[in-house]
Amino acid sequence: MTSRRRRITALITAAFALAGAIVLAVMFAAAPVKDFAAVATLVGGVIGAFGLAAGVFSFLATYRRAPEDxxxxxxxxxxxxxxxxxxxxxxxxxxxxxxxxxxxxxxxxxxxxxxxxxxxxxxxxxxxxxxxxxxxxxxxxxxxxxxxxxxxxxxxxxxxxxxxxxxxxxxxxxxxxxxxxxxxxxxxxxxxxxxxxxxxxxxxxxxxxxxxxxxxxxxxxxxxxxxxxxxxxxxxxxxxxxxxxxxxxxxxxxxxxxxxxxxxxxxxxxTPVDPADVAAYLGAGRVGGDAHWAGVRERLAAEPAGPLATALRTPLMAFLAREEYGRSNADPGELLALGAAGDIEEALLAGYVPAVYRERGPVRPGAKRLPVYAAEDAERWLGFLARHAENGRVAWWRLPSTVEAARSFGGDVLTMIGFGRVAVAPKPWRWRPRFLFGALLRIATPAGLVVGVLGCFMFGRSWLAIPLGLVAAWTFVGSLYLSLSTGGFDEADGAVERHRRDRHAMIGIGAVLGFWTVVLFGNRGPETVVDWIVVPFIWAAPLLGPLVFTASGQLIVTAFVLSRSGLLPISLMRFLDDAHRRGVLRQVGAEYQFRHARLADHLGGTRDDDA
Structure with missing residues (x-):
């Protein structure tokens, strides 16, 4: 679906939702309480049906598109x-x-x-x-x-x-x-x-x-x-x-x-990089580069088998040296004071994060301001990710299940609701009529019959509640399916875009649950002991449902919990995207990976107490 079609679908859905909210508000103010539930269910069913139809027409355009190889x-x-x-x-x-x-x-x-x-x-x-x-x-x-x-x-x-x-x-x-x-x-x-x-x-x-x-x-x-x-x-x-x-x-x-x-x-x-090639690389493309690196170049020429040449014989170390000491206010002579190749390599690994997280200059007018992170914070967060990465990979949707976030705060409660062990990977939801019709037949119909029969006893044994219950269940399942489908992925998606789409699906699930909670239980307050136990969970569903059963919701909880201990930033995806822009991480598909295994090992060894 194109961006324009998504916007049109969103506007149509928002218009129906706003119309429904206005109608329900007027009804609640004017109609007797005993009549409100039945009429509200009918209105909600009609509104949901229109919303479902709008989504179907929008998706049929995509469904008819000729598939590419x-x-x-x-x-x-x-x-x-x-x-x-x-x-x-x-x-x-x-x-x-x-x-x-x-x-x-x-x-x-x-x-x-x-x-x-x-x-x-x-x-x-x-x-x-x-x-x-x-x-x-x-x-x-x-x-x-x-x-x-x-x-x-x-x-x-x-x-x-x-x-x-x-x-x-x-x-x-x-x-x-x-x-x-x-x-x-x-x-x-x-x-x-x-x-x-x-x-x-x-x-x-x-x-x-x-x-x-x-x-x-x-x-x-x-x-x-x-x-x-x-x-x-x-x-x-x-x-x-x-x-x-x-x-x-x-x-x-x-x-x-x-x-x-x-x-x-x-x-x-x-083969190991020739010292002459390293010397040419360090100063290339820089004004005054030859003079800036003069001491290092002389040492490489004089001692082609010495500690400095041995340390810089790999592209990784040559890159780190140029990245950390290429600035005019940096002194490459610090490398000459180190006597062993291993010491030079460790110094370069230790200085990489502070070098890439130095202060950025002002952005051009109208450009989006890039985030600023303190080097010590970035190093601590990257170290935590390195220790909990799966084979050096950081998959944001699996993070809640790979870190013991529950140890920091509310562990038993969060584990009970399932965020720590039910990592729901974002799925490429597609428009599949057979799947939707199967869900309507196998899930919505039995649920609607149950709701309708219960409604018969709750609203004066009116058998009109059974067809209203069916309509409510059908539109609920259909609108929930469409809220997930609007987050479908395409081949252009990276980690940030995929997280954004999954977050949109999370918001859609919350909106659907919230709308139907108001429609079905808007005028029902706790009257019995059972009501006092059940009703709070019903009203909490629009919030807890997306947080528990979507990857983005689980990530929000995980980042919030771990940010209290300083182990991760509260806006984790923004930090990961920024680390990729700085070159610390690379991106493959929707996953991030550390630039090099040696860098990940070094960061993973630079640890604070995770507790």
Whole structure:
């Protein structure tokens, strides 16, 4: 549904709701109390029916639209997100750090090659292989993930109709003992790109229209890594394309333990960055850069195997050094005072968050003001997220179930209402008539009959209550379904947009529950002991329902609880989006991930007491 259609639907729904509220207010003031409930139910049913009809007409326009090839939509979504990530990582700069690769000399392949080249052309090397299967290895921080990003973007840039779509995934989620590679791929595609139905994701994998680019094989534990290598070799065979990244030592240990190479994959290794390339990169694109970095450049030239050159031989550390000491008021000479490579690396990791969370300048007139966070607060919040991230991933809709928020405040109560263990992932609600009609038949009809029969006894045994109860139940279920459907996702959605749509669904659920609570119980106060127990829960439903049974509602409660202890900001999504803009996090689908495993490990080790 286009934005214009959404606005029209919202205006129509709001108009009916306002009209209903005015009619009910006039009726309540003018009609006798005994007649109000029956008439209000009838009016509410008519208003709900009109609202349901408006939503149906709006959705039929979308439903009749010709479906696009899911592979085209997937390629568009993958290209969009990794174009953004390339800019965040600095891969689009005119003066990027030059990283090279070469066929590895380690005993990890049956047929060692002799190819070499620049990492920006690694996709061309992959295409030239007899079998399009490639393993990229390197030291921690060598740029393996960045190489995979460049490869994905290059494949997409030259992709023609019918070609498979490369998708970069973190392989640590895969349990090869319980799930086949294809089943896991389909599950992850559906999980990351929620607009892609599970059956269509499975179809893309089954027809080999997806190229799995699996990052982080080294992050698996030893036995799982061994099982994953065997399962991957069995699944891809001799010619199915794939790409895997892994740290050099872990991959050599893996192949040494099994004695079997990974399918027919060629293995290339990212080489340490040359000190001369590091020196050129540090001062490139800066006015007076050569003079600013003069001491560091001299040390790199004089001691190409010294502690400083050893520490800066990976793209990660070279990037951190440039980010932290590139400002004119920073002194790169502080790095020269550190005597060991490990000390230099730890200093760069420790200084990264304070460097990227320094004060921002004024925004241009009319632009949205960016949030400002103190570096110590940001480091504490990021550390908490790093410790509770699932394999380095921060999925906002699973956060209430992955952190023990209940320990901080009201734990027993919050756990009883279910927010801590009932993490409802936002679903790609679509217009499905069969689903709606089934819900009306199996849920609304029995509920309406029960309400109608009870109404017969509550309002003077009037059998008119039975059809009114049916109408009320049908319109309630229909309007609730439409309130969820208006939050449907599309291939352009990222984490923030997905949260916004789920929040709209949460508000829709609250509005529907509130409207029908007023219609059905607006004139009923507590009269008996049972009423005093039941009525408060009925009136609390419009508030507690969205907070308990939607992912956004659970996140609101979680962030509020943890913000009281300083463990998270109360506006968590705004902070995550800002961290992504600053380059601390990267975004894949609707999930956030830490820029690098070493950064996540460092932040996770910088901890305050979670209690």
């Amino acid at each position: 899911p592979a085209v939509l997937l390629a568009r979504a993958v290209e969009r997100e990794w174009r953004t990530e390339s800019a965040v990582r600095g891969l689009e700069r005119p003066e990027p750090l030059r990283v090279r690769w070469a066929s590895t000399r380690r005993p990890v392949t049956a047929a060692p090659g002799d190819a070499a080249g620049d990492v920006t052309a690694i996709a061309d090397a992959w295409r030239a292989l007899p079998a399009p299967q490639l393993v990229v290895i390197g030291e921690p921080g060598a740029g393996k993930t960045s190489a995979a990003v460049l490869l994905v973007r290059r494949i997409l840039a030259t992709r023609t109709e019918g070609d498979p779509v490369p998708v970069l995934l973190n392989v640590t989620d895969w349990d090869p003992a319980t799930k086949h590679l294809d089943a896991w791929l389909a599950e992850r595609l559906h999980g990351l790109y929620r607009w892609l139905p599970r059956e269509e994701a499975a179809g893309l994998v089954e027809r080999e229209r997806v190229i799995p680019v699996l990052d982080g094989l080294d992050e698996m534990t030893g036995p799982v890594r061994t099982a994953a290598a065997a399962a991957l070799t069995e699944a891809v065979g001799s010619d199915r394309p794939f790409v895997v990244t892994c740290r050099s030592r872990e991959y050599e240990e893996l192949i040494g333990a099994t004695g079997m190479p990974l399918a027919r994959a060629a293995v290339v290794e990212l």
